[in-house]
Amino acid sequence: MSQLMEFAGNHPFMVVLFLVVLFLFLNSLYKEKSKAYQNVNVDQLTRLVNHKNAQVIDVRPKEAFDQGHIVNAINMPLDDITAGKAKIDKLKKKPVIVYCQVGKSSLKASQHLSDAGFEQVFNLQGGINSWLNDKLPLSKA
Structure with a gap:
């Protein structure tokens, strides 16, 4: 212990630098754990739908x-979700997977749904583009 104190006394810059790095690391861990939603890939999405009966929500505009x-996704544009126009309270206990075109708008929707009390919210990383990159089919019905 005395060697540690001697080191700290001789190298205060290194000790301060270490404490700053430690703080930043712990802060990033906390932020990651405190997110109320999880990011998923295409494989995880299909498992959630097949095994946990998750509801898929498309937050893109109706035209897109x-x-x-x-398949079986429901359309709820991001503006409707954030404005509270979407009637989705019945899904609060069910796993929901949110996606958009590239995964940016769905992050906002995921956070909003989590804040609104949804228990299991997942965001499709890469959006529908990742779905298409895996050469998976789309529904137009």
């Missing part, structure tokens, strides 16, 4: 949704 969407 009509061009093609993941």
Whole structure:
């Protein structure tokens, strides 16, 4: 212990630098754990739908949704979710997976749903583009 104190006394800059790095590391861990939603990939999405009966929500505009969407997805544009216009309270206890075109808008929707009390919220990383990159089919019905 005395060697540690001697080191700290001889190298205060290194000790301060170490404490700053430690703080930043712990802060990033806390932020990651405190997120109320999880990011998932395409494989995890299909497992959630098949094994946990998760509901898939497309937050893109209706025109984009009509061009093609993941099978059995429901369309709820981001503006409707954030404005509280979407009637989705019945899904609060059910796992929901949110996606958009590239995964940015769905992050906002995921956070909003988590803040609104949804228990299991998942965000599709890469959005529908990742779905298409895996050469998976879209529904137009």
